[in-house]
Amino acid sequence: MSLRSPLSRVLGSGSAKEGTEHWWMQRVTAVALLIIGLWFLVSIAGLSAYDRAEMYRWAGHPFNAVMLILASVTLAWHSILGVQVVVEDYVHGPFLKVLALLLNKFLHIFLAAAAVLAVLKIALGDFSGDSL
Amino acid sequence: MSKDERPLSPHLSIYRWPITMTLSILHRMTGFALSIGLVAYVVWLEAIAWDVIPYATFYAISHSILGQVVLLGWLFSFFFHLCNGVRHLVWDTGRLFEKHQTITSSWIVIISAVILTGSYWLFF
Numbered sequence: 357m358s359l360r361s362p363l364s365r366v367l368g369s370g371s372a373k374e375g376t377e378h379w380w381m382q383r384v385t386a387v388a389l390l391i392i393g394l395w396f397l398v399s400i401a402g403l404s405a406y407d408r409a410e411m412y413r414w415a416g417h418p419f420n421a422v423m424l425i426l427a428s429v430t431l432a433w434h435s436i437l438g439v440q441v442v443v444e445d446y447v448h449g450p451f452l453k454v455l456a457l458l459l460n461k462f463l464h465i466f467l468a469a470a471a472v473l474a475v476l477k478i479a480l481g482d483f484s485g486d487s488l
Numbered sequence: 489m490s491k492d493e494r495p496l497s498p499h500l501s502i503y504r505w506p507i508t509m510t511l512s513i514l515h516r517m518t519g520f521a522l523s524i525g526l527v528a529y530v531v532w533l534e535a536i537a538w539d540v541i542p543y544a545t546f547y548a549i550s551h552s553i554l555g556q557v558v559l560l561g562w563l564f565s566f567f568f569h570l571c572n573g574v575r576h577l578v579w580d581t582g583r584l585f586e587k588h589q590t591i592t593s594s595w596i597v598i599i600s601a602v603i604l605t606g607s608y609w610l611f612f
Contacts, residue, residue: 477538
């Protein structure tokens with residue numbers, strides 16, 4: 357006999373108070389990165405010089421800027437979920453494990469914020485690249 | 489009886505190494521490598537945006553022999569993680585779980601990842 361209410365079963369809530377969220381978001385971000393990753397490789401292959409001026413113009417193009425922001429957030433999100441599992445598997449001891457899990461989240465979110473700000477600076481500034 | 493002398497249940501060393509195990513380990517390793525690559529991706533964006541880390545330095549490092557080897561490693565990691573990720577998504581639908589199917593799909597993933605990496609590297 358299960359003591360769980362039909363509602364908690366339907367919400368997928370186990371004793372950890374969360375259900376399939378980790379698994380599901382890993383899949384959602386995976387599909388997103390499939391698209392974004394292939395876009396990135398194709399788009400960047402079309403460039404020629406790879407100097408700063410060309411990268412600035414490329415990253416400042418409105419569509420590319422949007423894709424780069426999406427890439428930064430989605431990469432960090434997917435990476436948090438992946439590294440979290442690695443930490444849970446290999447880092448033991450309550451203090452070290454919690455510390456590693458916190459650092460995992462903080463560092464990833466820092467990277468994502470820094471990346472988004474960089475793209476915004478490029479896209480909202482003078483994106484002709486002439487001023488470089 | 490000390491802890492060390494107790495009989496253990498069969499562990500990794502006792503089994504013949506299956507190809508599926510290699511893929512599973514590689515999936516985690518390439519995933520972690522790509523997480524490290526995320527740092528390089530952000531540094532690259534910062535270099536383009538601000539030149540705080542001089543872009544010329546970034547360019548020189550990424551075009552050195554060591555830089556090229558690392559980039560090739562990340563490229564392979566990307567394609568491998570992508571192909572094996574698709575394999576996982578297929579599994580999520582409940583398909584291709586038979587033993588012979590997992591072995592076949594292992595080889596498809598390895599060959600696809602190598603071909604994609606090679607052709608992109610040469611084309612690029």
